[in-house]
Amino acid sequence: MRSINFKEQVLPHVVAIVLFLLVTIIYFKPVFFDHKSLNQHDILQSIGASKEIADYRERTGDEALWTNSMFSGMPAYLISVKWGNEIIGTVQAVFSLGLPHPVRLVFLSFVAFYILLLAFGVRPYLAIAGALAFGLSSYNIVGLTAGHNSRIGAVAFMPLLLAGIRLGFKGKNLLGFSVTALAVALELRVNHLQITYYLLLMAAAYGISELVVAIKEKQLAPFIKRSSLLVGAGVLGLATFIGSFLSTMEYTKYSMRGKSEITMGTPEEKANGLTKEYAFRYSNGIFEPMTLFMPNILGGSSQQKLSMDSETAQFMLKNGVPRPQVEQQMQAMPTYWGEQPLTAPYYAGAIIVFLFALGIVALPARKSVWLIAMAALGIILSWGYHFSSFNYFMFDYFPGYNKFRSVTFAIIIPILAMNLLGFIGLEKILKQEWNAGTRKQLLIAIGSTGGIALLLWLFAGAFSYHGAIDERLPEWLQAPLSADRKALFKASAMAAFVLTGLSFAGIWLTLTKRIKPGLLYPAIAILMLVDLWTTDKKLLNDDNFAKNPTRSFFQKTDADQEILNDKDPDFRVFNLVDPWNEARTSYYHHSLGGYHGAKIRRYQDLIDKGLVPEQQKIIDKLRQGSVDFSEMGVINMLNTRYLVAGASKDAVIKNSFANGNAWFVSDIKSVNNPDEELDATVKVNTKITAVIDASKFDTKDLATDDYGTIKLTQYEPNHLVYTSENGSSALAVFSEIYYKDGWKATIDGKEAPILRADYVLRALQIPEGSHTIEFTFKPSVYQWANPVMTASSWLILLLLLGTILMELGFIKLKSETKESESDAQ
Known part of the structure; x- marks a missing residue:
């Protein structure tokens, strides 16, 4: 075993893990101290959707692979299936130190980004700051609030894959191979292919960048060797996911992501994959990526809390609205004035944007261009239909891109790229001598960030502060609300100016040796932590937690019990209240409706042309006091025995015209x-x-x-x-x-x-x-793929353990290629 310098080689990492753990526990303290859980809408719907599958698994120990509880029946592949890669889940649990799901995802984001920065040669105490910034980016917090756990899980492992690739290109062949294979396995296991798609774009950009450098430096042979090893690692990681991947690809053909068989209608209705209207519904406005720098520049969230000192609150009080009513309304005001129907700001941090600008000017192009290009690409992709010339081309011609919706998710690409380039740039500039060149780089960085923030603050009056939602607001509310939006705009701009200015000053003082670097590291970390914490707590705070939200959400109603009294093994229930956007019904019954973004396309066609029209006819009949549903051929052929219009026993209507099983x-x-x-x-x-x-x-x-x-x-x-x-x-x-x-x-x-x-x-x-x-x-894929997934998962685990032992010196192999360039790219 090789000798280890505890202070330099161990202590920084111990400090990092302890800090990451403390931040996670303190931020999510209701989970750890009050025995509460996050109240996540999408997760509750997922529990309802997967209840029949979970019950079958518990009862038999096998996988159902199909459920009849939602949309009259569909494969379970994208709902809940346990494949033969559970050992990878165990690895994830170990890496997260047993923290509960989903708060562990923030901790894993910290750890993965910390490893990425170390792989790029950033000193540990700076890497801690960068990891905190990435993990606490509001992208992660907003995702957890919505219940997008798989998306945030996929985001958490993005840095780990890039770290593995980086290690491989540095010549650390075995370590790079092991980390890459594990990262691919972890990334794919959380099963959010849209984020994985973005990650592949970033990996490809990095690979192209390294290829260009290899060609210029006549190092093509080592590049090919290292790339081949990394591709092999990726294939091994993919093997742990092969069953899920192939079954998803199979199902895609028949789902809303596949080609429509309908030839009538517009080209959009006949699309191969999602329609453009559906895929690009949530598109960032051109100005919206500025929220990466200033979270409230467009008013913040669609529903945001305003203080009682706000213009809107004071206006309502002056006009006789009772104070308790005003206090209640101020909890959720439509301060957002951008172009999306529903949103929350994706904030990277003002300091991160400043460091990104610093990295652009401090690093040579060969080391920064791929990250700059990816930041730009992510912003362009997030613009969606606002940059239709490019994004419609991607949608029509780029393989697989038309299978994804909510293109605003692409903003994770610039968030990751800005964090990475920012801290690589900071590491680089801290190693430079103080001279005119360094001074110029700092001034350009502060001028292009803090200067812009100051200009926006000065010219805040140039904006209208009116959004699309204002058409639905009473006219008397619009003027005071616009004033509050302007105040949020100015406060956000000023905060960005102050934060970038303080960061600039700290770096300047460090380089001019007025303060020691040991003071800069915690200063930067604390500034970013306070800034992001303050923003995040407006989006996810103690109010988002509840004791056993699952139990309260799925509390059995009198209507449920009335239907459950029918012991027939198989019939369907039609919840007339928003049936296509809820899976609570599926928790107890076989539902005509459900909650899923990739239902069977033919069933969606039937919803549009058959079930929705019949739903309206049924409502009209019930209003007339009639329960004659004999002409409802579609609900009857689906064996719809009960209709539900509420929670009471009287809200259950039996349909005696159902065709039967x-x-x-x-x-x-x-x-x-x-x-x-x-x-x-x-x-x-x-x-x-x-x-x-x-x-x-x-x-x-x-x-x-x-x-x-x-x-x-x-x-x-x-x-x-x-x-x-x-x-x-x-x-x-x-x-x-x-x-x-x-x-x-x-x-x-x-x-x-x-x-x-x-x-x-x-x-x-x-x-x-x-x-x-x-x-x-x-399905045959489940029969043969499970052993492959199990074997490849164990192989990765054994490879990882062997690599760790080798790195610690317990196993000695032939020395790997030494790195010929500085670690701090």
Whole structure:
């Protein structure tokens, strides 16, 4: 074992981990001291969506892989599946020191970015400051508030992958390989492919940058060797995710991310993937990336707290509004005046922007251009339809890009790039001698950041402070609210000016040897910590925590109990109140609705053309006192036995016209394409007629006979058993969603072809007589991919342990290539 200098080689890292742990615990203190949890909307919906899957897993120890609790049935791949890479989850838990989910993600962000800065040669105590800045960027905090845990998890591991690549390019082959493989495995396991896509763009940019340098320095052979090792590490990491990846790619073809089969309508409606309107709905305005520098420059969040001293509060008090009412309204005021329908500021930190400017001027182009380019690209991508010439090109022609929505998420690219370049630049300038060149670099950096902040403060009156939301506000409110928006603008600009000025002064005093570097490190860290903490606490504070929010959200209502009294194993419930944006119903029942951004595309078509119109007709009928739903062919074919319009027992309406679990039809309507198929489905009596696309399924030999009976006798989400009795061969339709890959049907143990009827349902031709019919969902990818994922996960773990032992000197290998350049790029 090699000798270790504790003070230089161990103590800084111990200090880092302790600080990261303390900051995490103090920020999320309700979790640790009050036994509370984050009240996250999307996570609560996810719990509802995955309840049937979780119950099956607990009861059987197996994976269901399919659920009927949401959108009448869909694969579980993007809801909840445990694959053979659980050991990677254990590694994540160890690295996060057992901190609870999801607050551990902030801690992991600290650790991963700290490792990245060390890999780029930044001294540990500066790296601590940089890690705190990255982890506490409001991007992470806003994401946790919304319940976007997988997105923030993917963000947390972005720096780790870049660190592995950096180590590989430095010639630390084994360490670079191990860190890269682990980072890929961790990144993919959290399963947010949009963030991973952005990370791949950054990795590619860094690789291209290194390639250019290798060509210029005639070092192409070492570059190819190191790149090949890194690609191999990436493949090993991907192997831990291969089942999830392939199943997601398979499902994408049939989901809203895939190509529509509908040919009618506009080109947008026929898009391959998401429509532009849907994908770019949340696009940053051109001015909006300025929130990276000044969080309240556009008013802050869509709903933000104002003080009782604000113009709006004082105006309301002066006009006789009771003080308690004013206090309540000031808790959530529409101060945001940008162009998005709903938002919160993505704040990187004024000091980070200043350091980024410093890095641009302090570092040579070969070391900074890729980060500058990526910062610019991330901003352009976040502009969405506001920069349509570029972003529509990306959407139409860049592989995979049209599968993602909410392009504002791309702002994580400049946040990461600015933090990294900023601290590499600070490390570089602290090593320079104090001279005219260094002074010029500092002055350019402060002039381009603090100077802009001061100008914006001086010319704050040049802006209107009116936004799109103002059209929905009473006219009397607009003037005082605009005054408050202006005050927020000025305060944000002045704060940026002060923060950049203090940072500038600290660096200046350090370089001129008026203070020691040991004072600068904590000063910078404290300044950034206070700044980001103050902003973050407006977005996620103690009010966002509750004791057992899951229990209260899913408290069983009288309506739930009334439906649960029905012991039939399988029927559906239609919640008439916002059914397409809630999964609470799915917690207890098989729901027609749900909450998911990638539902089956054909089902979305059915929602648009069938279920939404029928929903309105049902509401109209209920207002008229009628419960005759016999003409509602779509809800009836989905076996909708109960309609729900509230939480009380009286809000449950039984639908006696539901078609049942399965039925024989007396007529087949053959159509020629999906357009005709959907159009016919929403018009026919689905109890009598089955609509089948003759261009996809042979209908010539299909027979009908509606005198038979068919009954569901056994239900599991992935296995259904029926018994049938019919006097002649006949077509049976099942109220289960058709999905081509994975479902197998047998009649008396003999496999039978599954047909698609009524646009989304399954159908079988049943021979005459008595039969047992089974549907089983066993996708092949799950069967063969799980062992691969398990083996590759263990291989990465063993490789990581071996690398650690080697780095500590317990294992000696041939010396790796020495780095020929300074660590501080």
